Amino acid sequence: MRKAWNSEAARNDLFVAAVSHELRTPLTAIVGLAAELRHNRDFLLPEEVEEFLNLIEEQGMEMARLVDDLLVSARADHGTLQLHPETVDLKSEVATAAAGLRFTMGEGVPPVFGSCPPVWADPLRVRQVFRNLLTNAARYGGPKVWIEIGEAINSAEVAIVDNGPGVPVDVESQIFDAYRSAHPDAPPESMGLGLNLSRQLARLMGGDLVYKRRADTTRFEFSLPLFKATAEPSR
Secondary structure, eight states: OHHHHHHHHHHHHHHHHHHHHHHHHHHHHHHHHHHHHHHHGGGSOHHHHHHHHHHHHHHHHHHHHHHHHHHHHHHHHTTOOOOOOEEEOHHHHHHHHHHHTHHHHOSSOOOEEEOOOOEEEOHHHHHHHHHHHHHHHHHHSOSOEEEEEEEETTEEEEEEEEOSOOSOGGGGGGTTOTTOOOOTTSOTTOOOOHHHHHHHHHHHTTOEEEEEEETTEEEEEEEEEBSTTSOOOOO
16 A cells, blocks of 8 residues: 555656646746836837737746646546537648647648548547647657648548657657656656647547657647547437
């Protein structure tokens, strides 16, 4: 029992350290930018003030996204997460998620290739998966990121692709572990929750999320059941 308690305590310590690190980064930026505006606003050009306000908004949104991931992950772990499936246009949802990450991804957004029929899924959770996958590609992927959409038997698939080196082969098995990052460039206390949560959500919606290396590219392939292959809810 002591061993189990120590293991749980170590997990809790890792969780607290990871969350503290992840939240401290945007919080520090918000505090610093707000202080700069308060003390030097009279000396800043209007476009500089606008840039500061945009950055504060973006960092605030980043904190909100982190908190949302934590809450959803806890509900998924305890089996209390409620999904609200409906017909979803994956091309539209991935475009919305990419546009919302314009600061993370740079001035442009990743190009989208291909199409597929509607799927049966929770649109809010679909966007959450896309957001996590695109953020991961922007942080750790190569300089080029793009999105491929296609159709398989009874399912649709969206691949977030980049031309980066991927993760070392010997740690590929850790890539979906919670509170642990398999990427060598990740901060030592990185929360490492996005990929774990994204796979949980994909499977709860009847799909899956897998990592692949193909032709010198890194691919995260997110699949969901097609609407036509899913029984409509009773009326």
